[in-house]
Amino acid sequence: MKRFSAFNAVSLTLGFAFLYLPMIILVIYSFNASKLVTVWAGFSTRWYAELLQNEAFLDAAWVTIRVAVVSSTIATVLGTMAAYVLVRAGRFHGRTLFSGMIYAPLVMPEVITGLSLLLLFIGIGLDRGILTIILAHTTFSMCYVSVVVSSRLVSFDRSLEEAALDLGCTPFEAFRLVTLPIIAPAVISGWLLAFTLSLDDLVIASFTAGPSATTLPIKIFSAVRLGVSPEINALSTIMIGIVTLGVITASLVSKRASIRQQAEAQAAVRA
Amino acid sequence: MRRLTLIAIPYLWLLALFLVPFLIVLKISLSDTAIAIPPYTPTLDLSEGWAGFKAFLSQLDMENFTWLTQDDLYWKAYLSSVRIAFISTILTLIAGYPIAYAMARAAPEWRPTLLMLVILPFWTSFLIRVYAWMGILSNEGLLNSLLIQIGLISEPLTILNTNTAVYIGVVYTYLPFMILPIYSALEKMDDSLLEAAEDLGCSRLQAFWLVTVPLSKQGIIAGCFLVFIPVVGEFVIPSLLGGSGTLMIGKVLFEEFFNNRDWPVASAVAVILLLILIVPIVLFQRNEQKQREAEG
Numbered sequence: 001m002k003r004f005s006a007f008n009a010v011s012l013t014l015g016f017a018f019l020y021l022p023m024i025i026l027v028i029y030s031f032n033a034s035k036l037v038t039v040w041a042g043f044s045t046r047w048y049a050e051l052l053q054n055e056a057f058l059d060a061a062w063v064t065i066r067v068a069v070v071s072s073t074i075a076t077v078l079g080t081m082a083a084y085v086l087v088r089a090g091r092f093h094g095r096t097l098f099s100g101m102i103y104a105p106l107v108m109p110e111v112i113t114g115l116s117l118l119l120l121f122i123g124i125g126l127d128r129g130i131l132t133i134i135l136a137h138t139t140f141s142m143c144y145v146s147v148v149v150s151s152r153l154v155s156f157d158r159s160l161e162e163a164a165l166d167l168g169c170t171p172f173e174a175f176r177l178v179t180l181p182i183i184a185p186a187v188i189s190g191w192l193l194a195f196t197l198s199l200d201d202l203v204i205a206s207f208t209a210g211p212s213a214t215t216l217p218i219k220i221f222s223a224v225r226l227g228v229s230p231e232i233n234a235l236s237t238i239m240i241g242i243v244t245l246g247v248i249t250a251s252l253v254s255k256r257a258s259i260r261q262q263a264e265a266q267a268a269v270r271a
Numbered sequence: 272m273r274r275l276t277l278i279a280i281p282y283l284w285l286l287a288l289f290l291v292p293f294l295i296v297l298k299i300s301l302s303d304t305a306i307a308i309p310p311y312t313p314t315l316d317l318s319e320g321w322a323g324f325k326a327f328l329s330q331l332d333m334e335n336f337t338w339l340t341q342d343d344l345y346w347k348a349y350l351s352s353v354r355i356a357f358i359s360t361i362l363t364l365i366a367g368y369p370i371a372y373a374m375a376r377a378a379p380e381w382r383p384t385l386l387m388l389v390i391l392p393f394w395t396s397f398l399i400r401v402y403a404w405m406g407i408l409s410n411e412g413l414l415n416s417l418l419i420q421i422g423l424i425s426e427p428l429t430i431l432n433t434n435t436a437v438y439i440g441v442v443y444t445y446l447p448f449m450i451l452p453i454y455s456a457l458e459k460m461d462d463s464l465l466e467a468a469e470d471l472g473c474s475r476l477q478a479f480w481l482v483t484v485p486l487s488k489q490g491i492i493a494g495c496f497l498v499f500i501p502v503v504g505e506f507v508i509p510s511l512l513g514g515s516g517t518l519m520i521g522k523v524l525f526e527e528f529f530n531n532r533d534w535p536v537a538s539a540v541a542v543i544l545l546l547i548l549i550v551p552i553v554l555f556q557r558n559e560q561k562q563r564e565a566e567g
Contacts, residue, residue: 004376011369012377012385018366019392019446022403025413029406036411082281089278098278101285107552109504111521112541115528116292119538123295139288142281171273200396203506203525217398224511228406236399243395251387 023240030233047234054231057219064199064216067130071137072194078138079145079194080187084175086146087153105143113140114207121208128210136208137198144197145190152186153179192250300538301331311535335539345523345540349547352520355434355509356502359441363498364491366442367449371490372483374450375457386454393447401440401511408436408512432514440508441498449494456490457483489562496555504544520544 030048034041051057082102105113117136121128160182164174180187202217209215216235223229302311339345374385392400407413408431415427430436460483468478484491502508506521513519520540528537 004373004378007369008373008376012373015366015370015373015446016388018443019389022407022443023392023395023400025407026399026403078281078284081277082285085278085281089274092278094282097290098282098285101289103556105289107500107548107555109501109521109544109548111504111506111524112293112296112545115524115537115541116296117288119295119299119534120288120292135288139284142284146281196394200398202398203521206525206529217396220398220402221507221511224402224405228402228409232402233406236396236402239399240395244391247387247391247394 026233027237027240030230030237032230032233035230047230048238051231051234051238056214057216057231057235060214060216060219063130063213067133067137067205067215068195068198071134071198072141072191074134075138075142075194076145076187076191079142079190080149080183082142082146083150083153084179087150102143102146105140106147108140110201110203114204117204118207127212128208129212132208132210133205133213133215136204137194137201140204141194141197144193145187148190148193149183149186152183156182296538296541298331299535300335300542301333302535303332303334335535336543338536339539339543344518345520345543348518348520348523349543351518352503353547355437355441355517355519356499356505359438359445359502360495360499362438363442363445363449364495367446367494368453368491370446371450371453371457374454375460382458389447389450389454397444398507400444401507404436404440404443404512405431408439431512432517434513434517436512436514437509437517437519440512441502441505444508445498445502448497452493452497453487453490456487460486489558489565492558493555493562496551496558500548500551500555503548 031043031045032040033044033046082098086099086102114136117132117139118128121132121135126132156179160178161174164178165171169177200217201215202221205215206218206221209218220232220235224232299311370389374382374389377385405412409415410427410429410431412431414430415424418424419427430439464482464486465478468482469475473481504521505519506525509517509519509522510525513522521544524537524540524544527533527540
């Protein structure tokens, strides 16, 4: 029997306090009427109102969302293809290079990825803007998607695909009707991961964004460089709120799905 | 045919947007700075054919790299990046191990919730998590006013814009990367081993050092690499929490490129940064491989 000691309880409490207090403080101070960080001058939603009137921030937010949706969608398609190639395509010429190119971006410092893509875009004369940020984000997030999806592909029973082929499916039909439904949870979490990575990225976007397109992290970074700003506190609170809501929804949905699955399994046993 | 298309699409994408750009960096790092657009020479002119290519090659040299070895700033930046990454990795390990340990010993029905609580911060913006500490650590910040109010100090401590703030920022943002692999190693551990050790006369502390720690070695190694490798090239934390005295190579590269517009030197800095990271990256891959083999 495992013993959960007082020391364990203290480390968990301190650990989670450390992880969550800074964000809780940020949220509380976003409702502070005073511009000063330490002085509490009463509850106010003034900074939210000012934020909503700040067009530069709204524009940047819109650019960021468009980049994230498009790049994570392309990255999910490419990453799933790459995972399928890695796990199912067997040996082919240049396989080592291929798997190297999938894993290298995961450990590559962002400054290098950003710098190298910028030099490429300048080299081929592509104007920096939304398109270049999308290309950059797609490239590094497809590698994350392919790692997530291939771990699921490895663990599933290949004979299911073979059965579909034996029963007369084309390889594409077998993928669509058998493989895709089974790996769907991994594909969805790959998309979510790619989406968050894109929303979050400052360094690579700084290199690949042009004057015509600024993303939210670039805007936030230039605003907070000089110190704490109450408008950014409000913006952060909104972002933390969205993430928390998203995670809670996702966990409720997956919990319901697993309950339903259990119920179905029990019904099957009874029948 | 279909198989070929399936392979070709992601392959060509990565070749064009990962490998080629990297070769460009390598090439520009061997070029010279010039006042031109683009600001370096030589540029490759393929219209002159093979002769043009040979002329282009002959103009490349290691000058930027020699220059990097002579300029103190870069040596110091590399050394201090590695030192800061090393110290903060150790600090993250010290902070993360007890948390992972407690999670592995919690009741099984609690574990999914605890795990979600560790992962949740990872989904919120990195930039915002670093920014949150600026308000806490500044001279007029919450920490200082709290310490003054309880009478522990009379003058505010300067924490923001020092290396201490960088360590705090790294431990805070990278803690989940340390906790998760250690937790997954500890969770698999068979508790009867501890009982056996204690039956054979070990104290609880001895049993911890002789049984638990060695069994979680793989997790510790993975966690340390997952923190160390990205922190060496970190940019956001040193620029928001560090001061003028905080030298980190990611920041130097960024400034070299955007403020000095010296592309060849920035590229050379990038190439050396990658060379420094190759050793830990290869070691990390080996560790992962070993773990997979042990499990499979």
